[in-house]
Amino acid sequence: MLLDVHTFQNRVHYDLDGLVSDLQDETRRTTASEAAAWRNSLPAFSRVLEQPALQPFHVQIGSLGGVEVEYRLPASASWADLVLLGRHEDKPSAVVVELKDWHTDGDEPGPREGLIRHNNRDALHPSDQVRGYVEYCRRFHSAVQSEDAQVHGCVFFTYASSADPYREAPHHALAESYPLFTRSEQDVTTEFPGYLTSRLSEPDGEFAERFSKGAYRQDRGFVRQISAAISNPETSPFVLLDEQRTGFQKCMKQVERILKPAKVSAKPKRSQKSVVIIEGPPGSGKSVIAAHLWASLAANDRVDGDIVMTTTSGSQKSNWASMFATASKQGAARGVVKTANQYNPGLSPIWVKNEREKGRPTLVSEWRENLAEYARQVDRLRCPDDAYAVSIVDEAHGLIDPVAPGREGVPPSGWCMHAGPQAWHIIRSSRVSIFLMDGDQSYRDNETTSRSSIVEFAKEFGVDNVEIVDLAGAQFRCGGSAEYMDWLDELLDLRAAGTHQGAWRKGHGGPFEFEIAESPIELESQLRSKLNEGHSVRLLASYARPWKTKKSYQPHDLPAADQDFAIECGVPGGLETWSRVWNYAPEQDYTLFVQAPEGCAMGADQLAEVGCPYVVRGFDFDTIGLLWLKDLVRRGDRWVANLDHIHESAWKKTRSQARKEGGSGPHADELLERLKRGYRILLSRGIRGAQIWFEDDETREFVEAKLGL
Structure with a gap:
């Protein structure tokens, strides 16, 4: 929705409910919390625009993401809250404004430039968020590229009157490049309008239209x-x-x-x-x-x-x-x-x-x-x-x-x-x-x-x-052993026995290691030895445990009994509880588990969490440690899917139908097939080797026999 500033202010002042309703229709987001955020944020921003110098410009309003009003970036899943459009120094100019309806009391500087401590948890720094939008527009927005437009960005806290922690170390440079403004009188009447007028000096309705209809184009x-x-x-x-x-x-x-025309001047047929x-x-x-x-x-x-x-x-x-x-x-x-x-x-x-x-x-x-x-x-x-x-x-x-x-x-x-x-x-x-x-x-x-x-x-x-x-036969993981993958497929009954090319078993399959641990404590000890040698390691499991900590902001600080994995292990003198949480992915950021960057729990300890098939599919590590739980067990001459131990949310329909069949029928067979595929994914993540702990004794004995132990 593209509006000039005057129209935007009139609608905010005299028809806020109608404006919110129009935004709901256009954006297809209709929750009460989103409507409430609009009603709080839009009047706050409208007050900033009361300066006469800002009246001729255009405001691009798109959809609401979370609790903010947003403009959807071309061919992107991201949304910029507001964009002011005009010209400055003889060039088209855009200012992306990130609205944050946050309480900032008690917030502290974060561990990294792009992370802030908000509500007692690490959150993306709003300036880093708007930096992403600005850089995207500069590199992938057709109107920006074709007209060499300037793109700037800032943050406006529509509730808070202080943002000092957001400007302190290690956020100095970030906050200077993408400044933060609050609802304080000084910011609303002077600082924020001054920032905008220093980047928007005259209107440009035609550029505003082209920006609004812009497409994805790579620089x-x-x-x-x-x-x-x-x-x-x-x-x-x-x-x-x-x-x-x-x-x-x-x-x-x-x-x-x-794509390549026969002649440089020729055009390919679309x-x-x-x-x-x-x-x-x-x-x-x-x-x-x-x-x-x-x-x-x-x-x-x-x-x-x-x-x-x-x-x-x-x-x-x-x-x-x-x-x-x-x-x-x-x-x-x-x-x-x-x-x-x-x-x-x-x-x-x-x-x-x-x-x-x-x-x-x-x-x-x-x-x-x-x-x-x-x-x-x-x-x-x-x-x-x-x-x-x-x-x-x-x-x-x-x-x-x-x-x-x-x-x-x-x-x-x-x-x-x-x-x-x-x-x-x-x-x-x-x-x-x-x-x-x-x-x-x-x-x-x-x-x-x-x-x-x-x-x-x-x-x-x-x-x-x-x-x-x-690419069948090519193998650059699992120690380069294509035979191991054949053996694994046969182990899981994903191919008929004796159909694989070559043979693999423990001690005879090249450099790939396959070891069995007596307990999760021993499994962790084996992996720590690899970690201390400079190798990448990960703990993995299928969804045989519910994700109890999914909504926890600090799952690693929970007592052992409240974590997703709490397993009693026999140790000299009694029992000890081994505990871990599932892979923590705030705001769908799975790099925290896969890449373990500095500043997160996995960065401090590669064995801090347990990863599932969904997260690690497509990635590899030197050595993986697998918790083989009771969802897939061997009983006699066949694999069995234990419905009471399957908690994969993406299998709700198949699991429900399998349960109605009493565990025997086409849907139960499909569930078993997908479960075996999950273990195939997990057991093929290692480059150098795999360390396994089995929760079920009969399953362990079957695998040991296949290994020739």
């Missing part, structure tokens, strides 16, 4: 810098080996065929598409190929369009974004990473509800009709056709297909089921779509996309020949 010079950092063999965390190089070359062949599927087991290097594909294409000036990395989970999103930012030393590098949910053209549950109120029976199975109707109603799609030159989808087996057989009604994790399959939209929105996948790593109920379904979707767009790249 080619910027992405070339990122590409150089990722491609540099001396500094890159991604190195191509053996079959990875073959896969990389095959992908490049397809990309060049579609309607022509290509689809590549790269398949391989855990550790075969799919993610390395994905990184090098992106880097090679980003550096090529003849590739016309944007090249994006696409992820299928919150853990992937935060970790890929962090790796790009770390490798390039550019925080805005996170902007090249997109989630599969962002390919939605704009359908939402609110739109579906409104359609039904009009009498149209909107159904998930009629998703093509839904898309056609939506396209008739809007000026432009949120994610248009051919929006990207190349989409590189890592962990594509995690894509959602709400119309896959037997998957109707499965919760979509933020995806509107009425929009249809995510893979279909990725192909629609991309001239080249590259899917890296392993069907045996599909883990959650809603991870329903297969190679065959992608091939069928491709045909709808005129792609009859999908390039398939097979």
Whole structure:
């Protein structure tokens, strides 16, 4: 919603309820807390704009995220609270304002520049938050790039009158670059208006309109810098080996065929598409190929369009974004990473509800009709056709297909089921779509996309020949032992006995170690020995324990009995409780567990938490320690899923149906299959080895027999 300042103030003063209602309709966010935040924040900001010098400018209002009014950044899941638009020094200018309706009493400086101690917990510093929005606009906003616009950012506390801890060390430089203003009289009447007028000196309605309708566009010079950092063999965390190089070359062949014109002056045909599927087991290097594909294409000036990395989970999103930012030393590098949910053209549950109120029976199975109707109603799609030159989808087996057989009604994790399959939209929105996948790593109920379904979707767009790249046999994890992965698949009955190539068992499978511990205490001791040698280690488990600490701000400080894992272990002289919490991920930041940065519990101790399959899928560590619990147990000649010990929230539908079957039936079989896939994910995260503790004696004895012990 784009308003001039005068209109904005009139609506705040005389029609606040109507303005809030309009924002709810436009943003599709209707909770009482969000409405209350609007009613408090908007009048506070309106008072800042009372200065006559600010009256001619425009205010961009978008959607509410959490408790703030926001403008959705192009092709992003992020929302900037408010944007003031105009000109300054003969250039278009934008000022992003982050509104914080926070109580700051008792807040303290945080342990790192980007973290503040708020409400007795570490939270993202508001200046760091607005820095992310500003950098994104500078590097990925079409109107900013095409007009060389200036972009600035600041924070306005709409409730608090003091923000001193936010400016103290280690936040000095951050607060100076992205200043903070409060509701104090001095800030509201002098400091904050002065900051705005020093960056907005005259209105520019045309730029305001172009900014409001801006699209995602990569700054080619910027992405070339990122590409150089990722491609540099001396500094890159991604190195191509053996079959990875073959896969990389095959992908490049397809990309060049579609995107590179025969002559420099020629233009590629926008309607022509290509689809590549790269398949391989855990550790075969799919993610390395994905990184090098992106880097090679980003550096090529003849590739016309944007090249994006696409992820299928919150853990992937935060970790890929962090790796790009770390490798390039550019925080805005996170902007090249997109989630599969962002390919939605704009359908939402609110739109579906409104359609039904009009009498149209909107159904998930009629998703093509839904898309056609939506396209008739809007000026432009949120994610248009051919929006990207190349989409590189890592962990594509995690894509959602709400119309896959037997998957109707499965919760979509933020995806509107009425929009249809995510893979279909990725192909629609991309001239080249590259899917890296392993069907045996599909883990959650809603991870329903297969190679065959992608091939069928491709045909709808005129792609009859999908390039398939097979990385089977390649193994760069598990000590380089492809035989270990074969043995693991046979152990879990994921392939028939005797069908694997070669043999593996403890002591005969190369450098990969596989050891069994007598207790969690011994397991931790073994891992600490590896940690002290300089190796990366992680504790892992499947969801055989409920996430009791999910809403705790400081789970590590809880008593042992209140933590997620509290296991009694026999020690000389009696019993000792071994305790841990599940992976702590405030604001969906899974880098805390996977990358263990300084300033967090995992940074201080890599064994402070236990990770689940969802968090670690796609990542590896030198040695993993697995708590093999009682959710998957061996009974006689078969594996059994123990329903009383399964707490995976993403299996609610399958688990409920399996329970109705009494543990025996098609849904129980499906639950068992997914459970075994979860253990396959966990047991294939180690580069050098795996240390295991078994909660169930019969299961341990079975594995020991398979190991030849």
